[in-house]
Amino acid sequence: MERVETIAETQKKYQLKTRKNWLTPKRAPYLFIGPAVILMLIFTVYPVISSFVLSFQEVRGVEKTFVGVANYTRLIHDPVFYKSLLNTFQILIIQVPLMISLALVIAVALHSTLVKAKAFFRVAIFMPAITALVAASIVFMILLDEHFGLVNYFLSFIGVDNIAWLTSPFWAKVSVILVMTWRWTGYNVVIILAGLQNIPSDLYEAASIDGASKMRQFFMITIPLLKPVFIFTIVMSTIGTLQLFDEPFILTAGGPNNATMTITLYLYETGFKYFEFGYASAIAYVLVLITAVISWIQMKLVGDDSK
Structure with missing residues (x-):
């Protein structure tokens, strides 16, 4: 025991x-x-x-029915989807290069010794990125009003007739691009500026001694050493543009005549306006696939050639 x-x-x-x-x-x-x-x-x-x-189901109320690839088949024959895809790529092709180029110019200017009060300008340029988009969009709606907007008012002084910024298919796209560029250029400026500050000054001094001009130093030293920064900003800006929703939703609601209808906006309307959640999920996964393929292509095109 x-x-x-x-x-x-x-x-x-x-x-x-x-x-x-x-x-x-x-x-x-x-x-x-x-x-x-x-x-x-x-x-x-x-x-x-x-x-x-x-995405493989059809939702009616609380009832879900398996429909296989019917949603994806419908997507292939959907003209509005192709229209939204075309709009998104048109904005992407114009806005991203414009924004990155503008951000590079501003970042180089802020990094130079010619600009004074750099801290003030850095904060001022970055402010749009943290501004409430709804408030900013309302301001732009007032500025771009065809009849009473300040933009057309100032353009009238140089003899330009009123421009239908938000009601013309062409100018509506231009308006969306302008608002996006205004909002996100400062964000990219900060990233590029950080990359510029990491470039050793000894390289520029050695190039100056060898007789290289400022322009040659820019293209032979600055641009190559900023390659990782460009990869990041281009890929992130591309992903952001493919997911573009806020600006066209607030400014134009996808109009006129679906001229500013983007993929994400079409996805939103399909799911939360027409309550076709299965079809909206199919659109979402096609968008994910498109984003992944484009990002991979960009990484291959502008990636490290030594690998």
Whole structure:
């Protein structure tokens, strides 16, 4: 009887010791990242999987019916989808190069010794990126009003007739591009400026001694060494433009005649205006595929040639 009690006591002591030492150095990291992983699974992984399954279903009220690839087949024959895709790429092709080029010029100017009060200009240029987009869009709607807007008012002084900024298909696209450029140029300026500050000044000094002009230094030193920064800004700007929603939604609501209807705006209207959630999910995954392919192509075109 005494031997059995001794074994039981030993087991109890061992269990208590094990419970006290369960938080080992190997387990501690999992304890800290556990809540973040759980939240990511709930709010990111699960919605992604659920929406992918939903793209193969038709939703009517609370009833879901499996329809296979019918949503994707419908997408192939949808003229509005092709129109929104064309609009998105038209804005992308014009706006991203324009914005990156403008950001590069401003960043180089701020990095030079010619500009004073650099801190003020950096803050002022970055301010649009943190400005509430709804408020900014309302301001632009007032500025670009065809009959009472300040832009047409000032253009009248140089003999330009009123421009239908928000009601003409062509000028509506121009308006969206202008608002996007105004909003995101400062963001890219900060990134490019950080890249400029990481370029060693010794390279410019050595080039000056060798007789290289400022322009030659810019194209032979600055541009090549900013290549990783350009990759980041171009890829991120492309992804942002492919997901363009706020500006056309607030300024033009996709009009006139779907002239500013983007893929994301069409996805939103399909899901939350017409409640075709299965079809909207199919649009979303086609957009994901397009974004991934374009990003991969950009990485290959402007990536590191030495690899």
